[in-house]
Amino acid sequence: MELEESGYGERALKLLRRYGASIYDRVRVRCRNGLVLEGVLLPRPGVGNVNALVIKLDNGYNVGVDAGNVVGLEVMEKHMPAPLVELRMPPISAKLPKVYFVGTGGTIASRVDYKTGAVYPFFTAEEIYSMIPELEDVALIKAETLFNIFSEDMTPKRWEMIARKVVEVFEREEPKGVVIAHGTDTMGYSAAALAFALRDLPGPVVFVGAQRSSDRPSTDAVLNVMAAVTTCIKAPFGESVVVMHGSISDDYCLVHRGVRVRKCHTSRRDAFRSINDLPLAIIKTPGEFKLLNKRFIPRSSDGLRFVGGFDDKVALVKFYPGMGKDIVDFLVDKGYHGIVIEGTGLGHVAKPLVPAVKRAVEEGVAVVIASQCLWGRVNMNVYRRGVELLQAGAIPAEDMIPETAYVKLCWVLARTRDLKEVRRLMLTNVANELYSRTEHRTYPPVLPPGVGG
């Protein structure tokens, strides 16, 4: 691997060049505080200080040293090729339920892989068993890496790739469920995409991620992966879901429906929450699966169908006070096929946007109105502005969160561009993304627990 592709920042690169060090060299590093570290120089993982050298010590631990704290560096041996710690593939009974992992990137897979030289490591069955030996008695795990990207680089095209991979895996391997290891940032969008693209799933598609990378002692990856495997084996449903921590302690995980889930915290382990829906299930202790929600699509034996494809000429636009009509006009001029507007309250935008919406619809562009409130339901029959928008041809997102409305519109527009049919499909429930009665129990108390009592 070239130094330039190793992921290090400018200061670290300068230091490494000065001492003629390359990635996978065995190096001895002298630190300002007198400490001397010896081990193999690894590429920089996606996480953390880009100017901290990562050294794999002989005891197997990785340590980071900021380039500014290095006062001397010696190359002991060039290009160490061999793995320092051999991962073992334990003997697994073929009678155990099979769970198939598909890696797509993200923090959950962000360990440095010093064997292959890949900057972003992949997800192998060996690695999963090595991380969670308890799984040896629980599941026959198979794994493959589809791609390795930051989840903010996910696209509608990649949603389709994941969906097609799930179809292939269910047909070829007949697992109890498929786990998708995915970056948390856009995991909710991808989980919604698969809910629309796949019909008659024989088992759950479980998106799982981590807020802390899996080579850190504080990682949430272990519990999340165990709960994901439990969900694959025990869930009665065949839906696309997200499994993540339900609290900041390592005490339970929740299963959220893909079309109803949202990442609501930048860093907490319990960042994911169901909006306008109850979580599907809770997993309190490994292997114990408790259903929380009576509404689900059961596992099907009718034959999995791919009904996917996503139009990538769709935009999600948030309304803000003072917004003019220029962004909507621009999207129509650029040939976008659909626009989801995150309006205010029950589904409103400023007056100048009404004619812009009208023009968009007249030119065949689908316009859907969701609410930036997130909780609740768009209702455009209450206030005059809503009525004006309906008259202009806007389609209400009902109780869909804006993110799900965006994914659904991408999916609908890949099937039809006829606006009447687009409206019909957007207002027809496909994967429990639309309820006729709003689920109120999931709006959390406004007063924090223990405050104001």
Add this chain to the structure above:
Amino acid sequence: MELEESGYGERALKLLRRYGASIYDRVRVRCRNGLVLEGVLLPRPGVGNVNALVIKLDNGYNVGVDAGNVVGLEVMEKHMPAPLVELRMPPISAKLPKVYFVGTGGTIASRVDYKTGAVYPFFTAEEIYSMIPELEDVALIKAETLFNIFSEDMTPKRWEMIARKVVEVFEREEPKGVVIAHGTDTMGYSAAALAFALRDLPGPVVFVGAQRSSDRPSTDAVLNVMAAVTTCIKAPFGESVVVMHGSISDDYCLVHRGVRVRKCHTSRRDAFRSINDLPLAIIKTPGEFKLLNKRFIPRSSDGLRFVGGFDDKVALVKFYPGMGKDIVDFLVDKGYHGIVIEGTGLGHVAKPLVPAVKRAVEEGVAVVIASQCLWGRVNMNVYRRGVELLQAGAIPAEDMIPETAYVKLCWVLARTRDLKEVRRLMLTNVANELYSRTEHRTYPPVLPPGVGG
């Protein structure tokens, strides 16, 4: 008032034209079911079925009749000028603490005003005392209407008008506090704007609204207005805040800091919640005020200062997977001065947006990155994409919600266009919108109360 401006829909207008009826005429309406209604035809309020005629009966009640149910209509008397119910101004002791109301529109003021002919009624002291007679012993209320708009039509220019009005009112009337009656849809944005625009407030500026209009028996307006008055009189702080229901029962209201509040439900009374901050106070029974948050800016006697002005060439853009660089490029080409991007997670966007951000900054456009998670804090030093964005010149919004980051950027850019100074101001705490330590207690439990126990 012309029929065309009366707010009625096409079917109702056609009916009224056919019978030669005008707004404020005394009419007799024969309904399909045999019922005959006699009263004054009122303009259509912003709320409800635009084709339902609103008739003020002699007993003071308003009734609505859909045009489709009208089989006959007779004009009894043209243009009734006199009010049908006289509102009384009770005798109020001049010794009571003074509270000044400024009306800007919204549901809280959405009753039909048959006296003046205004389509959107205003907020008078008589009306407030008539709605809540208990206030006669509590406060000397004065009121005026600044404007009457749907809050989605609020703009940075109007934020400045409200701020200047508050300065004028504090200087002229010396009230204990000023209440701003405001539509709920964009109330959070306006409350944040006044927090940035006003310094050394002698008392609180209290935004108040209603999720149900005040002429409905289920209205939340009464409790909200009482709590707003209590806050004006009893609060130790001089900050811009929002006072709304804290639960769906009529049992208490919460005071939220303007720069930290967000409407999070389309229809519930407890739609407003503090994000990344505790509510400032709770009002459980009328007149009882309990502080919940030790961090506040006290009332000042140094002389209120207007440090306002808002740049209206600023955009708030939400990132979504699949988003290209075209919207950011367009905004730069159009001469926008600033862009707040609602990124994912800790503050990320897709790779193609990095050069677009770089170009924007090179052309002097301020780019701020907030998180669509809403809770938590942007941290762009953890993952490589964040580092790339920082290197491109993006400014992190830290623990500000995207809406507050947008309002603050409008305010900052009205003061300076120098990007170094913009960065410094964006990262400097002005009104408790930035904390160095993230307030975690306000992230609500993911598991709904009573579920999964």
